[in-house]
Amino acid sequence: MRREALTPYLLILPATLFLLLLFLAPVLEALLLSLRGDGGWGLEAYRRMAQDLYFGNALKNTLLLAAVIVPLQTGLALAMALLLQGLNRGKDLFLYLWTIPLGISDLAAGILWLAIFTERGYLNSLFQALGLLGEPRLWLSYETPLSLFLAVVVTEVWRATPLVFVILVAGLQLIPKEYGEAAEVFGATPWHRFVKVTLPLLRPSLQTALILRTVLALEVFAVVLALGGRNLPVLAGEAYFWYSAYQNPHVAAAYAVLLLSISILATLGYLRLLRTPPEARP
């Protein structure tokens, strides 16, 4: 009896140890690193981070990107998942096609889209062939921040929507068909069935997808670097530059701690907002 009670704890022990060792320890390490400067302990690294030339823009861009990309991806993924459900044949084919970008690393995706948006890229060639443009136009320069921002949004949406999509497809499959059928019997329109039945039951999956995607969106880095270099500073990129180019691990750690704090806040927010009350759990 006693041993049976212990079993679950023993089973989660390896995972817990793993997290403590490889997640919590580095987090603590980063926190300590950010509080230690050349001249001893203090907030020097945070002061330098906040006063840096790129800090304001990096913070703004990171939050703005997440705010634009995540809702866009969620909406798109939801539509795709519902479409897939409605298919009778070729379901697997579309599932595989739509998840291809999942298998591509973010840097590779960035470089792929760079080939499209660059001065002599596919987009300009297409526009020129159609006679819409005489000379190639620059989309990714520091003089065109809006089109650079949009290029990053498009790339990120292309690259990471499948992640949300996969989670939502799994979530949809968990919803028993009977609920929908019952609603139909009572005369609910498709829209009503979606809003009143599917969406509430999809809530736990949506929560997972949103948390994952938001945290990942806040860490956006390789795509931005590939498309815009330093033209569109983001927090993760600044952490990288402070660590590698400026060789100051303290300020880099300060950026990391800031990113972590924002991620934790976002996660807590989602947990609260999308909480499923116990009585509503299927």
Add this chain to the structure above:
Amino acid sequence: MFRYLLVATLVLAGWAFGQGSILFLSTQLRPLEEAQKMRQVILNDFAGRVEFLPEDTSVFTDRVLAEVRTGRVTVSLLGGLHGDFPPLLRANILDPMDDALRLLSDRRFPRTFLELAKLGTNQTYYVPWMQATYIMVANREALRYLPPRADLNTLTYSQLKDWAANLERATGRRLLGFPAGPRGLLHRFFQGYLYPSYTGSAVTKFRNPEAERMWREFRELWRHVNPQSTTYDFMQEPLLAGEVWIAWDHTARLLEALKQRPQDFVAFPAPIGPKGRGFMPVIAGLAIPKGAPNRDGALALVEYLTRPQVQIITLREVGFFPVVEAQLPQDLHQGIRMVAEAIARQASGSAALPSLLPVGLGGKGGEFNKVYLDTFARIVLRGEEIRQVLDREAANLRRILQETGAPCWAPDPPSQGPCPVE
């Protein structure tokens, strides 16, 4: 005659001592492929036996310091960049090499290099070995638009601006390019080219009126620069793609363009400013530690490595350029030849104003570079007020120099204590 006799003696002595091998410790030619080229091709005709041992700069410094301090020196010859030697000189473990240099007077090292090799003293501490640097490359198409009376080899910064402006007028495109991307080397342009050309200094006159004028003019010039420059890391790529027609970069980052299409490009020296032609040679030198077990062998090896034909082999095998006057062979690749000629023209001539890579900054090198790049971003890309930016960034520069205690390096005059920012 006497000199030749001495050289002959030296070579013979080298051969004799070469029976005991020469340990050659180097911070250069570290990649396996380059080290193999050194061992199997470049050193092939040397009479003595050489053990070529490339090491990371920190290992190199620690090892030499430790060996000399414990009195058990095994290394006979040191190969490193100019900046690798000052820490060794400060520890007083470098043997002066004036005697060796006298025997090598037929090699015709550039005078500026020999001056640098004194490390701010009146004795010579290393013999120049090989070099790389930053130069300009242009597409031949662009030459038609050179301003009247402008000569590629004596181009000034204002002519460069006019040239780029002409190009923009004629083609509607901004065809001048700089490596201002995240991994580009634009900071070296400010430290070694623009600042010295306008102020004769890289650090002490960071915020003086000449620097203010320089930034004003550079901001004007930037109006004709391809805005994609902020994503360029290696200029050979946009040159080959035709996105830019004129570019400045490190020779190693331009060479591919000249090797692939030598008929389409020309290489030429960096422009000249009011104070001269600032340029940044990346000089590698050969030095001998005190108490070297095989000093004669090491001297013979120095003599061998600085022979014109060995310098050419070095160029061909590992892409470092000669530091001696060397007749380039007919069969040398045309692209490499163009770069070699541009380097030679850049380093000679009365306007030449060589600057060094920063010395003595240790781990703060990155933040030092950031000061120049941030100054550029604020003034040129964001259009902030020049005076305010210079004053603000000068404070950062001062902090870094105070923290590291780095004394001035060329072209700034030597300083007692940390290099001051006036």
